[in-house]
Amino acid sequence: MIYVDNNATTPMAVEVAEALSQAYQSAFLNPASQHQAGQKARRRLDDTRESILNLVGGEITRFASDRLVFTSGGTEANNLALFGLGGDIPGQVVISAVEHPSIREAAEHLAKLGQSMEVLPVDSAGVVQIDALRQALAQPTRLVSVMLGNNETGVLQPTAEIAQICRENGVPLHVDAVQAVGKIPVNFRELGASAMTITPHKFHGPRGIGALILDDRVKLNPAMFGGAQQLAMRPGTESVELAIGFEVALRLAIEHQAEAEPRMRELRDRLEMLLGELIGPENITINGLDAPRLPHTSNVSFSGIDRQALVMSLDMAAVACSTGSACASGSSEPSPTLLASGADPSIISSSIRLSLSRFTTQAEVDEVASRIFNCINRLRRS
Structure with a gap:
């Protein structure tokens, strides 16, 4: 199987798996416990948190x-940002038309x-229209949430400009940076956001953990209750082991980023x-x-190919890809991102997402192109 669905999740790096194994063998206990073993776990958790920051x-x-704030993943972190920053006082919450379902549905x-x-x-490429943001902020606004890199097309948003506009209007900005961190340089302070979501399973780390980064000036209302962990912003016993895996994966991703x-x-x-050479440039469209x-x-x-049929055909040909967000897997609904961009229905109905990782090889890329070509020819004959 050739795996080109890394925007859904990435295979865990060997170094991360080894770090997790060692952490579990260290038998870290509850970091909220007052005894020495618990306090040892607390120190390791605090050191890991500071390193990630x-x-x-x-x-x-x-x-x-x-x-x-550690969470169970990107979806929880996004929900925590919207409900924790945008839901306590009446006003509007501003999002872009191409946000992840965990933002849009929240x-x-x-x-x-x-x-x-x-x-x-957004415009035809999927980029937020800045003038629309300025107009929106004329109304009382509790929060703006705009993703850094789109999970379906990879299109980058002008988040630095958006952050500047939000600061001028005194409105907090949340950035969903799940797909961007570990792939391109991301600096929270330079970004100028009030909050930012990341999760390590997008850069060869463990699933089951994510984080919401918060500027020191913003107040976050909790969405869960029942404990004082993480300053009561997200109660519940933290996993020291998953946090360690998170930190190792992030450090490796940043160390390897330049190459x-x-x-x-x-x-x-x-x-x-x-793909253009094999199928003909007139028969493909690169969205974004x-x-x-x-x-x-x-x-x-x-052109002329049903996206679901192609993904299933590629699966049979041992190529793992997708039609869009894994959080909408199994859905036959058209891509919200391409719809918002005003793409032609024929483009939307025939689009698939191919996402690489730092471990993808040229030989795999060449073979994927060949298998896509073969699958399309079979589908056209049938």
């Missing part, structure tokens, strides 16, 4: 410190609870070039091609 550009000083639920929801349109980013970009471009993109993501439409 430093790696993503969080600031820890004597006078003010950014905070990191905002829709806030609207049912009495908040209003404003959805920012991995251009290499993934080169392989993605090669894959798109080969006219915008800056994450280096590892390609969303391709094949």
Whole structure:
């Protein structure tokens, strides 16, 4: 099986698996316990938390410190951001039209609870229209949430400009950076956001853990109750072992980033070039091609081919890919990202997502292109 569905999840790095094994063998106990064994676990957890913050550009000083709240993953962190930052006082929550379901559906639920929801349109490449944001902020706004890199097309949003506009209007900005961290340089302080979501299973770390990074100035209302852990912002016993795996995966991703980013970009471009040569440039569309993109993501439409049939055919040919977000797997609904971009229905119905990792090889990319070509020919004959 050739795996090109790394935006859904990534295989765990060997070093991370080894670090997890060692952590579990160390028998870390409950870090909230007052005995010596519990306090040993607390010190290791605190050291790991601080290291993760430093790696993503969080600031820890004597006078003010950014905070990191561990969660069960990116979806919980996104929900915690929206309900914790946008749901206590009446006002609007502003999101883009291309957000992940964990943002979009959380905002829709806030609207049912009495908040209003404003959805920012995007251009044909899927980039947020800045003028629409300025207009939206003329109304009382509790929170703006815009992703850094799109999970379906890889298109990057102008988050630095968005953050500046939000600061000028005194509105907190949450950035879903799940697909971007570990692939491109991301510095929380330089980004200028009030909150940022990350999760390690997108960069060869463990599943079951994520984090919400918080600027030291923002107040987060908890979405869960029943404990004082993590300053009561997200109660429950933390997993020291998963936090250790998180930190190791992030450190490795950043250490390899300088060589991995251009290499993934080169392989993605090669894959798109080969598909154009094999299938004909007139028969494929690279969605988001006219915008800056994450280096590892390609969303391709094949003229006259049903996306679901192609993904199933590729699965039989031992290529693992997807039609979009794994959180919508099994759904036959058209891509919200491509719909928001105003793509033609024929483009939407024939698009698949191919996502690489730092472990993807050129031989795999070449073979994927060949197998896609063969599968499309079989589908056209049938």
